[in-house]
Amino acid sequence: MLDPNNSETTQMVSEINALLADHFALYVKTKNFHWHVKGPRFRDLHVLFDEQAIEIRDQIDDIGERARKIGGDTITSLGMITQHTQVKDEDNTDLTAEEMVVKLRDDNRRMVERLKSMKSTAEAAGDNATDGLIDDWTDMAEERVWFLNSVLG
Structure with missing residues (x-):
């Protein structure tokens, strides 16, 4: 176990908690859009938003x-x-489907940025396990950005 009194470990915990907060908030926002999406692409986006919400929840x-x-x-x-x-x-609840996609894409992009910025903290803390998890979480967030960007055309 890492030394919890080490300043690098304390910083890592702080960044993990910020990431955790982002996941909770993004989960709720994604479910909100899942429930409220309307329009000609309703079915596709309803399913996409639900799939992404489940992935976020599971992390x-x-x-x-x-x-x-x-x-x-x-x-x-x-x-x-x-x-x-x-x-x-x-x-x-009256956003267009495209506005919802843009907002989720941008939130996921910021999550990717947060994750990438966490790498140096994990290295400084000697936290190889978190470093590896960050790679996995980054890949998942980048995939969500890719899917949302692809929906926009």
């Missing part, structure tokens, strides 16, 4: 457990999610 536990494995605590509340996420709320 949440692994991310939270990673923080615990390296000796840290995880976010504990909706307030902490709101405090740590870079994903903006979207309460407008």
